Amino acid sequence: MQKHDWNKIFDERPEEFHECVKSALAQLPDKEEINMKKSFGKKFAVVVAAVAAISVTAVGAGKIVSTSSGMNINDVVDTVEKTEEQDKDAGIEINIIDKFDNGYTFKEGYVGDVDHWDDSGNKVATTKNLSATYVLGDASVYLDADQKNDESEYVDYVLEENYDGTDIYTYEWTNKFVPADYEMTEQDKIDEAEGKVVFSYGSDEVEVNEIKTVKFVKDNTQVTLMDMDSNVDMGELVNMLKTVIDAQ
């Protein structure tokens, strides 16, 4: 270039622009908050997809086809004591373990509402849900306690054993966590139709997880432990659930 100068196309950025940048930076949450929200968000997306795919939960005349939960990050607490306070207030009478024998330790807990929707788009029930995350290194196991509807029933759960009078059920499935705008391949459609894969939406990238869950029911509450990262096998997960049963 002979007469013109690329460096003189713009002046310094305007003050208004600078204020916008400052404003965006001031809104940034702490990284810990983001990780927490992502962790709960992923777990909940997987559970929601499973409810739609494998359950025949019914309330009244209609089959429940989906669930949803609004989550306020400020309600997440970081001790067993605070979580138990929350769950008692919500009417979920569950004692929470601080640490399992295999090293998984309580990290955070949250109690919130879960809305249940039927296939006509009607909200048919709202129940309370307790979620707690246990960590060992980078691995997590999730405990959920949900108020159980009398008529609800999950298909495909297998009765694993009766432990001191309490039935323990297990279920495993493959979950494909995909971005919201993900377009299914032909193979995806076949896998979903054959029940080989459950799809959940909302991830940044496609992620395939082998999900393992174990559960028992106490009074009106269904307690589930879930592993999404294949870090514990089913036998270990069952043993963890027995520890929860013992604590009741």
Place this chain on the structure above:
Amino acid sequence: MNKQEFTQQVMEAENSLYRVARTLSANESDCEDAVQQAILTAYDKLDNLRNEKFFKTWLTRILINECYKIRRKSGFVISFEDYTADIPSEVKIDNELRDAVFRLPIKLRSVIVLYYIEGYSVEETAYMLKLPQGTVKSRLHKARKLLKTMLDDEI
């Protein structure tokens, strides 16, 4: 990278972010929206940044994506006069070159701003625009040719 380091790196890249966003946005308002959204998106996806050395390039790529999103939403039939109406026009600004750049089609304008104004390499420009390097080179060639015509062979 923690929040403080992220903030520091964004502030250091601020002038460059403005020039890129302003070149690809219809007006100052869209430019501000794009950069705000890019900052929030980048922070949210910070785990995806493999090497902090490439932070600015990575953030610019996210910013370009946000600019395109806003353009798509607004329909992007924007006259040249609208594009340049609210850009501060100081005496030291090369208005003739600036006007010529803004008259370029968006695809050519984006390679010009990244390669000539921001000084990125062809490889970096290709990464930010998600294009093959050959396409970047051919667009640079076309853009230079058009600018030459507009500026009466002064380029």
